[in-house]
Amino acid sequence: MMNKLLTILSLFLLACATASAQNEITVYKSPTCGCCKNWIGHLQENGFKVKAIDMANVAPKKIEFGITPQTASCHTAIVEGYVIEGHVPADDIKQLLKTRPKNIRGLTAPGMPVGSPGMEQGGEKQPYAVLSIDQQGQTRVFARH
Numbered sequence: 001m002m003n004k005l006l007t008i009l010s011l012f013l014l015a016c017a018t019a020s021a022q023n024e025i026t027v028y029k030s031p032t033c034g035c036c037k038n039w040i041g042h043l044q045e046n047g048f049k050v051k052a053i054d055m056a057n058v059a060p061k062k063i064e065f066g067i068t069p070q071t072a073s074c075h076t077a078i079v080e081g082y083v084i085e086g087h088v089p090a091d092d093i094k095q096l097l098k099t100r101p102k103n104i105r106g107l108t109a110p111g112m113p114v115g116s117p118g119m120e121q122g123g124e125k126q127p128y129a130v131l132s133i134d135q136q137g138q139t140r141v142f143a144r145h
């Protein structure tokens with residue numbers, strides 16, 4: 001009886017561990033980047049567990065994960081092997097993790113669109129697109145905001 005209970009408990013704990021690993025995201029950013037910090041707050045509000053890593057120069061991380069100058073923004077993040085560049089809304093990340101489109105390396109919100117999550121201060125909201133990046137480096141509109 002006790003053994004059975006322990007088995008059930010350990011299975012439950014295992015399931016919990018898997019569930020929490022799923023929304024863990026690592027963010028590489030400059031220590032002085034304010035909007036990066038705001039974006040991290042947005043992720044946390046939406047249930048992501050954020051590990052922030054400060055570095056004076058994020059460019060080598062961008063190169064490592066295949067982010068080009070055209071698709072680059074301030075911070076670079078990794079979630080479940082996908083690269084997330086810039087102020088991508090949490091809902092788009094969740095959509096990516098749910099649908100896992102084939103051949104996709106990650107998502108980017110190039111530049112610093114005003115009104116995107118973490119970029120709310122700075123004036124009138126500007127329309128922007130979140131792009132998916134495939135393994136060949138081609139981009140395609142993933143979502144419009």
Ligand SMILES: [Cu+2]
Nearest residue numbers: 035036074112
């Ligand atoms: Cu930013």
